[in-house]
Amino acid sequence: MAAVRGNGDKRKRILDAAVVEIARRGYYNTTVAMIARRAGVADGTIYLYFENKDAILFALFDRAMSRFIEKGRAQIPQQLGAEHKLRRIIELHLELVGEDRDLAIITQVELRHSLHFMGQLSRNQVRDYLGIIADVVAQGQAEGAFTPEAEPLLAAKAIFGVLDEMATDWILSRRNTRLESKAEAVAGLILGGIRLRA
Amino acid sequence: MAAVRGNGDKRKRILDAAVVEIARRGYYNTTVAMIARRAGVADGTIYLYFENKDAILFALFDRAMSRFIEKGRAQIPQQLGAEHKLRRIIELHLELVGEDRDLAIITQVELRHSLHFMGQLSRNQVRDYLGIIADVVAQGQAEGAFTPEAEPLLAAKAIFGVLDEMATDWILSRRNTRLESKAEAVAGLILGGIRLRA
DNA sequence: TACAATAGTGAATAGTCATTCATTTTCCTC
DNA sequence: GAGGAAAATGAATGACTATTCACTATTGTA
Numbered sequence: 001m002a003a004v005r006g007n008g009d010k011r012k013r014i015l016d017a018a019v020v021e022i023a024r025r026g027y028y029n030t031t032v033a034m035i036a037r038r039a040g041v042a043d044g045t046i047y048l049y050f051e052n053k054d055a056i057l058f059a060l061f062d063r064a065m066s067r068f069i070e071k072g073r074a075q076i077p078q079q080l081g082a083e084h085k086l087r088r089i090i091e092l093h094l095e096l097v098g099e100d101r102d103l104a105i106i107t108q109v110e111l112r113h114s115l116h117f118m119g120q121l122s123r124n125q126v127r128d129y130l131g132i133i134a135d136v137v138a139q140g141q142a143e144g145a146f147t148p149e150a151e152p153l154l155a156a157k158a159i160f161g162v163l164d165e166m167a168t169d170w171i172l173s174r175r176n177t178r179l180e181s182k183a184e185a186v187a188g189l190i191l192g193g194i195r196l197r198a
Numbered sequence: 199m200a201a202v203r204g205n206g207d208k209r210k211r212i213l214d215a216a217v218v219e220i221a222r223r224g225y226y227n228t229t230v231a232m233i234a235r236r237a238g239v240a241d242g243t244i245y246l247y248f249e250n251k252d253a254i255l256f257a258l259f260d261r262a263m264s265r266f267i268e269k270g271r272a273q274i275p276q277q278l279g280a281e282h283k284l285r286r287i288i289e290l291h292l293e294l295v296g297e298d299r300d301l302a303i304i305t306q307v308e309l310r311h312s313l314h315f316m317g318q319l320s321r322n323q324v325r326d327y328l329g330i331i332a333d334v335v336a337q338g339q340a341e342g343a344f345t346p347e348a349e350p351l352l353a354a355k356a357i358f359g360v361l362d363e364m365a366t367d368w369i370l371s372r373r374n375t376r377l378e379s380k381a382e383a384v385a386g387l388i389l390g391g392i393r394l395r396a
Numbered sequence: 397t398a399c400a401a402t403a404g405t406g407a408a409t410a411g412t413c414a415t416t417c418a419t420t421t422t423c424c425t426c
Numbered sequence: 427g428a429g430g431a432a433a434a435t436g437a438a439t440g441a442c443t444a445t446t447c448a449c450t451a452t453t454g455t456a
Contacts, residue, residue: 010403010404028226028311031442031443031444032444032445033443033444036406041404041405042404042406043405043406043444043445044404044445044446045403045404045405046445047444047445047446048403052444052445053444053445083393109310109311109316110311112307112310112311137392140392145393145394146392146393146394147390147391147392147394147395148394149386150386150387150392151383154380154383154384154387155387155392157363157364157367158360158363158364158384158387159392160363161360161361161362161363161364162360162363163359164359164363165355165356165358165359165362165363166355166356166359168316182352185348185349186352188347188348189348189352189353189391190356190391190392191391191392191393192345192391193345193388193389193391193392194335194338194344194345194348194357194388194389194391195281195343195345195389195390196342196345197345197395208433208434229412229414230413230414230415231413239434239435240434240435241414241415241435241437242415242416242417242436243433243435245414245415245416246433246434250414250415251413251415398455399456400453400454400455400456401452401454401455402452402453402454403451403452403453404450404451405447405448405449405450406447406448407446407447407449408445408446408447408448409444409445409446409447410443410444410445410446411442411444411445412443412444413440413441413442414440414441415438415439415440415441416436416437416440417435417437417438417439418435418436419434419435419436419437420433420434420435420436421432421434421435422432422433422434423431423432424429424430424431425428425429425431426428426429
């Protein structure tokens with residue numbers, strides 16, 4: 001039944017369905033049956049592709065993070081100066097989060113469920129991401145473009161915090177502005193701070 | 199039984215117990231019975247003080263936020279210049295979150311559960327908090343100390359994002375550094391940005 | 397076409413837990 | 427210290443749901 005195509009796209013269909021259902025209702029209020037229903041498969045089929053319900057959430061995060069890093073690699077030319085790279089990261093982050101609201105709800109809200117989820121997986125890959133930003137900061141310092149006072153990893157966390165808050169704020173506001181429209185202003189703040197330059 | 203004191207501190211005992219249990223296990227993995235047990239009351243007693251399980255989480259947030267705003271009011275003198283006020287806010291935020299790790303887990307991780315929780319309550323009071331920061335930014339601009347380019351509310355969100363990320367990072371790292379030890383460096387970043395001053 | 401293997405199904409299972417409420421205990425007043 | 431109100435109890439209820447598994451359908455092969 002519901003034969004969209006009797007082939008191997010079931011895993012994808014399940015994940016896509018999970019994004020929608022979990023974004024609407026939250027992880028704990030979404031039943032496996034709901035995901036199965038939307039995916040057009042039987043409840044039991046879910047367990048042919050995922051060990052358990054938690055594994056679905058883990059897989060969702062993996063998939064999102066992979067896309068993120070993949071796009072990042074492709075779109076941040078190695079030869080750019082640090083300031084341009086950082087601007088590109090800011091734009092890209094906001095673009096990617098802003099691209100799919102349901103997915104953004106998962107990453108910004110649902111995945112922050114419990115220390116269990118946060119600690120187990122999300123942070124490993126977040127650390128990689130922070131590392132990428134920290135490298136750019138260090139590059140900028142080496143180039144003499146960025147202030148040497150800032151500890152690169154701390155600066156990276158601060159930058160991530162700003163981007164993350166912008167994303168969360170966008171999720172929670174029902175307005176339909178585009179998230180990436182803030183990129184310019186955000187970059188200005190991050191680069192220049194708020195103190196008036198002498 | 200378990201007669202710690204037969205008087206009116208039950209509500210407080212229940213909330214205190216809830217902080218500990220929820221911080222350890224997460225909201226959805228904490229049963230009402232667990233909270234009751236730690237509080238030294240019967241399961242049913244919980245329902246004399248709270249309408250349902252959700253209401254406990256809501257109350258937890260209210261209590262935390264009230265303390266936050268109360269301390270903020272008391273410790274940020276009205277006559278201070280904007281930069282000093284902002285530094286004080288940064289210190290205070292990190293101090294208060296850093297004061298009680300269990301409570302911090304609730305506010306940084308557990309309360310971000312679902313749009314349901316995030317949207318319903320946390321944001322109303324967070325908006326007030328953002329408003330306070332935005333006012334300080336506007337004051338700084340009026341004084342000519344802060345850059346006029348920054349839109350105060352956007353700047354406030356960015357600042358909140360930085361503080362929030364520092365807090366979350368502290369929660370997830372098991373190290374026992376004091377959160378407020380980062381205040382100085384964070385203030386430097388927020389005020390000066392990362393671009394080198396000419 | 398016959399036969400296995402593989403994939404998919406969905407009803408049944410086995411728990412779990414928020415919430416209720418009949419009963420008991422504590423508190424207060426006279 | 428009697429009696430009634432208020433507070434507290436905790437066993438029972440009623441739902442709900444992740445996961446399993448005996449069975450069916452599909453697919454590929456000889």
